[in-house]
Amino acid sequence: MGTKTFTTIDGNEAVAYTAYRLNEVIAIYPITPSSNMGEWCDQWTSEGKRNIWGTIPSVTEMQSEGGAAGAVHGSVQAGALTNTFTASQGLLLKIPNMFKIAGELTPTVFHISARTIATHALSIFGDHSDVMAARSTGFAMLSSGSVQEAMDFALIAQASTLKSRVPFLHFFEGFRISHEVSKIELISEDQMREVIDDRLVEEHRLRAMTPDRPVLRGSSQNPDVFFQARETVNKHYQECPDITQRVMDRFAEVTGRSYKLFEYEGAPDAERVLVIMGSGGETALETVDFLTNQGEKVGVLKVRLYRPFDIKRFIEALPATTKSIAVLDRTKEPGAGGEPLYLDCVSALNEGLENGWGALKSMPKIVGGRYGLSSKEFTPAMVKAVFDNLAADKPKNHFTIGIEDDVTQTSLEYDPEFSTEGEDVIRAMFYGLGADGTVGANKNSIKIIGEGTDNYAQGYFVYDSKKSGSMTVSHLRFGPRPIRSIYLVSKANFVACHQPVFLERFDMIKNLVPGGTFLLNTPFGPDEVFAKLPRKTQEALIKKKAKFYIIDATKVARESGMGGRINTTMQACFFALAGILPKDKAIDAIKDSIRKTYGGKGEEIVNKNITAVDNALTNMFEVKVPDEPIGDVEMLPPVLPEAPEFVRNVLGKIVGAEGDSLPVSAFPNDGTFPIGTTQYEKRNLALEIPVWDENTCIQCLKCVVVCPHASIRAKVYDPKHLEGAPETFKSKDSRVPSFKGMKFTLQVAPEDCTGCYMCVDACPAKNKSEPKLRAINMEPQPPLRAQERENWKFFLSIPEMDRTKVNATRIREQQIMQPLFEFSGACPGCGETPYVKLMSQLFGDRAIIANATGCSSIYGGNLPTTPWAPNKDGRGPTWSNSLFEDNAEFGFGFRLAIDKQKEIAESLLEKLAPQVGDELVKSILEARQVTEEEINGQRERVAALKDKLKQLDSPEAKRLTGIADYLVKKSVWILGGDGWAYDIGYGGLDHVLASGKDVNVLVLDTEVYSNTGGQMSKATPRSAIAKFAAGGKPLSKKDLGMMAMTYSNVYVASVAMGAKDEQTLKAFVEAEAYPGPSIIIAYSHCIAHGINMSVGMRQHKIAVDSGQWLLYRFNPELVAQGKNPLQLDSPAPKIPVKEYLQSENRFRMLLKSKPEDAKKLFESAQEDVEERYKLYTYLAARAMNGEGKEQEKTESTAKTG
């Protein structure tokens, strides 16, 4: 054993660190929470880091996890040391290959940041449901319970798979371990070499397929032999536990850290034992230590190697005194006799006792329970409740812990006040805003303390479900011993509120211990601040005799050149108050850390951060907490009081960060939720909101079309509706000729606007006397909030315009249509949501939406509230998300079902014609349903039909009543990002486009996997830096539109709203009207492009002006008119591509990191553009006959061609 080296990293990096050094080929695909492992490996490859044998591993992103598994299978068969990372649905996609890999006894390790499998809902958080779904594959399953174990077991798994030839699935809980930052001991490369036996690597290579030693592997077998052949592997599984334990023992010799396959800890004479796997084992152990110190006879058995399940070792690990056992499973198998670990333990006890193994003399009581699904907290209080249950005469079996099940009464009660936290551990909580850098600063603090002192450190970070204005809560612990508390801090010595606005919404003092310290960022001074706090906060501070400090960090940060990033300022205050390090030493450490962290970004950035630190301490003040509360500030309700009951009582609790308190009965049993609920969650994110200057406005509605959050809207209405308008409500005569005599109003939803500025940037009208002002201008929100809240309410009360009177192909008219997608949690300035909103305005009242997993499914469907909304008639988009990979097929299924029900309805209608009336039947069956007017007419006819059916008493009439609405056109929309359309879902998308069915596909093309943090897709353009393309993407973007056009019967459009909004509008209208498959590929600027999001629409224009993005529409219906179906809507490129590339950080980064590569790739990008434009120009210029064939070249066509 050499010198110990400590580092402070998260679980993902810890695993990647080991896996990268032990492999030669790594196949990856992004999926939360495992993506970071692949990202690290890709980055290390681009930096030229080598593995322990001196080669730079080849890291390749595939089109799906299924693809990655296939590549791994091929690579291990061909003799390379190969691994992959994944989680959840990704693991499910790998399962077919896993059976093969295991069946062929091929060594590999799959590292899994275990995550919930989507059922009634998707969840990105951690439990064992994914790995349990893979337990029959034949992979060995090794479970890590801490960041240290995650690093260590990555090595143990690798050494064990090489020896046993059983492939390993190494798993650790997503987020709780994958994202926990912890101080751990690093494994050196020398130590790795000591644990890995190179002879086994050679043996692996010798088994490889090679034409130099040809074999056949992967045959097809029949009933006569398959069974016997399948049993040949048994020996390897029998030996695998011994091998793994030997590797663990060798690992202990090399590193000093000792592990057992089944590790019992606690009282040697324990009567009650808890069996558990994963990070819960650490919490259980902390509780067991606490309880045994109080004389309780309890213990915990941690399961490390779950498959192959070593029955003998399991039973031998149990104390002879064991009377009762609780087995905890972090998964749910509805309908099973018990969860898998429980069933394994029951069967193991039976078999073990039968064989006389271990010290137990008789069968103990054994019960099983579920805990921690989707990262539900698992605390010492819950562990104690499980032990308490075991002490009962008849312990509850099949219980749940951590929730209140008031429906089937499975839950155990627990005392949330029970705590085992050590007195010598400093616990701190920080409430920050996503954009303020709080989490980054806290990660930095952990590093400073973890690596600069003897203290152990732990950090875990909780985010909310919104991408804009999200709250982050950092949970930090520092102490002299390794920290086993793998659960959130609930008894903090230090609480900091980095954003004063959160004080009104969340009770953060509830977690402060008596006598603890509260630090608040506030614009108020020490003499006035207390009265500005909500009374609840004041009372808590008084009761807890808290020490209270304030700083105007926003001002300090601004004056230090940090803008809104208050992170380093607050960090300096924390160190000054927490007393973990002497103040001067702490400040020096922060500055050193700043130099390390920001050094690569230039001296300027370092200096401004250092200035922020220096300015922090002189601006922090202690506030004397008075004896009595002052003033009358109250906490704000989480949702509007007028919200429906379900929104108030259920969704409101989630909004108020109290979702954990909701019982089972609060929820629907099939994942169905009401729509239109974001309107009740007033988030008041905008510091400034747009204010309308009605005299400058030209009523073009460009502001409305670009608004990502539907919070600036227009209405045209009869002047009589102005009666009773608030005094400050503005209106103007409509400028649209067909709306002559009507009034026009542009209104902002002040509490829903995110203040992104895109509307102002889109406004083309300038004040003639002062052109810096436009027809809308940003002004501070707080003074306008009350007034505009009233105006917004009045605006909503004005009736919507009759949709049949609106010209849906002109932005200035179409944009008065009501959006049925509003106030989403997308990023401020999002480039996707304007398209989604446009679709909802045009077709929302008849739309059924299949949404691929990704940004759009998160801002569209993440609890608590949804932006999809109904209109006044109760009609609106109905929305669902199936998976990432199957979205086209999912939407296609919608079409099939709708068409079938329409067909049945038509057939019934024909049968009932004599009773209903031939004329009505004929008019319904022959109705054209393309325009709003036509669809409205059909709705009226179907309403008349239903009236008539009411009078009929026949089974057919009843059946038709139930499905008559299908006689009105339904619009099927298949939404998703480029990761879905270009990569993982492409096969399905291609098939659906080829089906000829009437579906509309909207590809929100951000050119990266945005939702998982910007990984490269096949839509990523050449030379862009993205995750998994840290060296810049060397290849050009796939031309999805061109591929779709080859079918000739698919409507295809490529649009960029910020370049030509009316072309976008036309494309949407044409695509929906087209009676076959349609696909719209929409350029969507994104935070992952490294642009200023408030002017994101400008990027559309530069992209089109440079030819990087083409605008076109390919409408097969034009063929019948003898026209070329392809209409190129882009002019010839006006500016060099370089100008576009240099305007976005994703390309500029390459210039600043690898200028030579950038130069070459930029040149290639220019060639791409020129070639592509030439090709499209040629295709668009071809003269076509009425059958869509190119005409013989005449003199004139030859010229244009």
Add this chain to the structure above:
Amino acid sequence: MDLSTNYLGLKLRTPLVPSAGPLCEELDNIKKMEDAGASAVVLHSLFEEQLSLEAYELDRSLTQGTESFAEAQTYFPEMQSFRLGPEDYLEHISKAKESVGIPIIASLNGVSDGGWIDYSKKIQEAGADALELNIYYIPTDMEMTGEQVEDKYISILKAVKEVVNIPVAVKLSPFFSNIANMAGKLDRAGANALVLFNRFYQPEINLEELEVEHNVLLSTPQARRLPMRWIAILYGKVEADLAATSGIHTGKDALKMLMVGSKVTMLCSVLLKQGIDKMKEIETEIVEWLEEHEYESVEQLQGSLSQKKCPEPSAYERAQYMKILKTFHIA
């Protein structure tokens, strides 16, 4: 014909030197300039402000939206370092030095005192033969006096001279109350040359968009008159070499500038408009004129029509204005 001249202590083959401009950003162009007869090249300016802005912009882009959402805690790979300092510029100097045999004069526009000093040192280390300080400052603060503005120039020059030993030229604007006095101050502060004049880009109005625009307006031959007058006046009164820039588009333009006393004549707009090879034509024109007029060398005519040596010194002073008007009147 002996076209040689001495500038900044460098013996140059001819007085034709491309001035700081976008053409010098490409190494190939510098080679072409040498081939076309340039006797030295002034590189485009290293702008400290631009470097700062780039660093800020990169930092903003990399931190935007990070640590806000569980699934996407960052949006870019965690790259360790970027070339955000003057690395590219310094490398350009080194490469230029390796590629051509003519002297390379670097150009610097700093913002902070630290920036001027630090970058000057690095430019010297990178192998530049001389340094041109591209100091410009548009004072808009009504409280700032002319003296304060002038002191700023002097203090920058002194600070740079303290840390480098390569020759230092100062490129000046014409907007001083008394240019002669300012030139004298710079001369005394150690300037090895004065480059007259820096031509600021003046803003333009876009009538349709109601916007103020900044578009590059290339120099015209008319622009030559202003530096020509001041070089004529300063010739012989300062020790520093005088370099002429602005509006030199032909051989005759260059000859005139040499006659009033400039050591070198700098070319930019003409090369942008007519190509680098235009330099050959200009040189030929100079040689032909000199031969036709039986001059033996450029040195012979340098300063011959300066205020000090010309037949009518007052022509460079204010009275001339009256005379022009008179002439105009009579005509």
